[in-house]
Amino acid sequence: MEDLRGAFAIVTGAAQGLGYAIARAYAQEGMRLALMDVQAERLAQVADELNAQGGDALPLVVDLADAADTERAAAQALAHFGTPRVLVHNAAILINRPFSELTLADWQREVNVILQAAFLLTKAVWPLMVTAGRGSLVYVSSMSGIKGFVNESAYCTAKHGLEGFMKCMALEGRPHNIAANTITPGMYMHTPMSERNYPDELKQKWVDPMLLTPAFVFLARQDATGVTGERLNAWELSTNPPA
Ligand SMILES: NC(=O)c1ccc[n+]([C@@H]2O[C@H](COP(=O)([O-])OP(=O)(O)OC[C@H]3O[C@@H](n4cnc5c(N)ncnc54)[C@H](O)[C@@H]3O)[C@@H](O)[C@H]2O)c1
Secondary structure (H helix, E strand, O other): OOOOOOOEEEEEOOOOHHHHHHHHHHHHOOOEEEEEEOOHHHHHHHHHHHHHOOOEEEEEEOOOOOHHHHHHHHHHHHHHHOOOOEEEEOOOOOOOOOHHHOOHHHHHHHHHHHHHHHHHHHHHHHHHHHHHOOEEEEEEOOHHHOOOOOOOHHHHHHHHHHHHHHHHHHHHHHHHOEEEEEEEOOOOEOOHHHHHHOOHHHHOOOEOHHHHHHHHHHHHOOOOOOOOOOEEEHHHHHHOOOO
């Protein structure tokens, strides 16, 4: 299996929850990390924690809802570490609100963090991956990427958009050996987002998101000769890894 030591990953939403777990798993593989999040203090703690354990993590505070700020953070990441092996766009917000109460500002914030940032981050890494002749684009999706849910009109729209974007990136990436996939947790996760949104019965079943991270390590090794154009299930991939 390919050694990921020294390979560079961008992970968004790395201050907590699933993104924090992915960052820890990648650091354990010896990967160099650009960690992006809007929560400055918490992100600095994560980077300090990983660097104290011998890691190489650069915290980049960014509002991924803001186009110029996203472009600035991406440029900083690439200037620092060079060509990423993998981009994991995991950051998202879920504003649980009936459509009648959802404002344009709510809509734009949710759609921009999930979808606009996917476009801008991919745009930033694409030329470098093309030149390198390989890369892996990973967009964290959800059941909301294929189904509708009450009070999730913006979130569902953006996650459905990610699925379409991934399919196009997989097709355009193939001649450049760039893989593109979405991945859905596939299991109830114990994260701050879940603490806010899960009913009590799901809180009985939730698992530590670290259990889902083997799937993300698997994806860091992909290029277009491997898995691409797929909607993957992190729980299945982590608990039944391909031989
Ligand atoms: N929690 C679940 O049950 C669940 C289910 C399906 C899919 N997901 C998806 O998994 C991913 C991780 O979810 P989680 O539960 O860890 O969420 P979380 O809310 O616990 O963490 C999300 C992270 O994204 C960051 N973020 C939010 N807005 C940002 C912005 N504007 N700029 C930069 N960073 C920003 C947050 O600060 C946070 O650190 C998301 O894409 C989510 O949609 C979660």
